[in-house]
Amino acid sequence: MNRVVVAAASVFGGVVLLAGCTPAVPVAGVASPVEVTAAVTEGQQERVLTQTLAELAAADEAKSSDPLDVRVGGDAKTVRAAEYKRQSAEDGPEPDLLPEDTQAVYVTSAETWPRIMVAVTEQPDEETTPVVMLWVQDDLETPYQLRGWAHMVPGATLPRMPGPSVGAEELAMDSSIGDTTLQEVTDNYFELIRSGKSSDLNDTFAEDSYRDQLFTARTALTASAKKADGKYVDTIEPQADGTYALATADGGALVFAPVHVTSVFSVEDAKVSVPAADEALVDGKLVDKVTYEYLDFTVLNVPPADSEELPGVVAADHHLVRVSPDGEK
């Protein structure tokens, strides 16, 4: 009897002791905040860059835009396709060289779409300025796509941007910096492009070679058209849907603004001709009128409100994509 009691007491004691020694089921705590709050990490940037350059390399090799289907799209694909056409002409120019190495990558911290990513490359060569490339992710299910690129304006400096782990705030175009909105600044710049150097707006923007070249070409072509009793007309159409802005570290903004430029050159009682390199882009039969279509990409720096610096274009390219008699297709 005593043995039974001892055994039972031992079992009971062991179970009780162990029950007291077994910890309670843990409950979830609060995780540390995300270390990289930017929309894309460096690894993701690298993936996007690598795949973009791989597509471009494949397209360059094929001299066709057909391989450009995932990482290159929109205006960038159209521009690249036009470059391949021009390249195919005798002594045609080479497509823009887009370097693999980057100086900086700017990413957004946005949690909504569309999102953008910007890379500033190294100088392709001694005579060419670095390239600013813009990727856009339209929505959750689409990949980041290269939508535009532009070479930096000689002498221009890009503003300081938030770090890549934090990401820059993506600004709406109605965001105000000082007394003006980004949309107003952009509209004013393209109004200046339309109006020409004599516009009052000319003094409100920093000097840039992009508009100088446009004005110079406009002056020369207008004079040529007049000699043949013709006309030369530029039409500037900013593409608001493809315009994005990132906040800079000092409270300013970088605006990435594609613009559709149409230049119509017409003469009377004569026949127009185009340079050999542009003939590959001719769509239709040219007689006395030719329409050049450009998909330009511009990057405007809007300094903070307390800055004495003028807003201005820091990168821009004038990309010819089509030549036609009437400019309509």
Next chain:
Amino acid sequence: MTLRTTGLIAGAIGVILLIVGFIANSVRPPDSIVAHADVDTSVVVYQSDFLTISPLGQVTVEGAGDIVAYTARPADAEAWLADVDYTEVTSLPEWEVLGTKDVAVPSPTPSPAPSGSASPSASPSVTPSPSSSASPSASPSASASPSASPEVTPTEDFVSTDGHSTDLWRDSFAGTGQVDIPVQSVPAGLTLVIMSVDGSPLTGTDLSLTRVINDGWITPLLWWGAVLFVAGLIALVVLFIDLRPAQSRGESWMASRKNEGKDDDEPGSRRVRRASGAAIPELSLDDDPKPQVDGAEEAPGADDADNGDADDESASDGTEPRV
């Protein structure tokens, strides 16, 4: 209480300790356990907060085919999960059971594809130069925005599911039939999303856990029990052996040892003097004082000091008051 009785009691206590110790050792719960939950959706989600339960653990998800796991910002993961049915692991109700929550898309209508046409805004295209031609305003751009879901080329690490972009995901893990993700490899704050590549349902998910059990007392308990048991065993053995002859011999030997030394004391030795009680010397006060010699006279009681009594040695320095 004799020593033998004490040993027997210690042995009984040792037996109890051993029984308790062995039972505790046999029913001791494992410190490494795996909590499990069955799932039947193609996507399983672990939020970052829940993963704090087992920071050193491992998430395992089983399924039939290829399985991929990605991490993403919580907001991005939430946006992605808005269009899929998934199972979220939410709790640990018991040590070996994961609590889950099935989340279904409210209305299974596919998300509308965004407009593919980039209709440029009708900007007031002011042409500064007088032009007789109609204003060539707003001809749609030849370049349209890309279609909503271009096919994504799978990369080494990121496998596109349903042709969707993988740009959302930050880290990737892959496996066939099972994918194991150490919790430590999931960056803090990110959501872990595991899915089957072909959209087939996953079958289950595990989370390995480590629990700290206060069982450090079991081994010392066993040792103490063993020691006491041995002591009791010895006492028990002694109980069955008749030690009286040996005890008698021992007692006799002890008695003989006591008697052996009694006649061996030398006369005049300390032992004899202590036994006789003549340790204090007697001085005679009426003897004639001895002629005093400067500094060289032997002090009274010097003879006694010579007898070896160390207590009287200090009297021989010649500075004693003279009588």
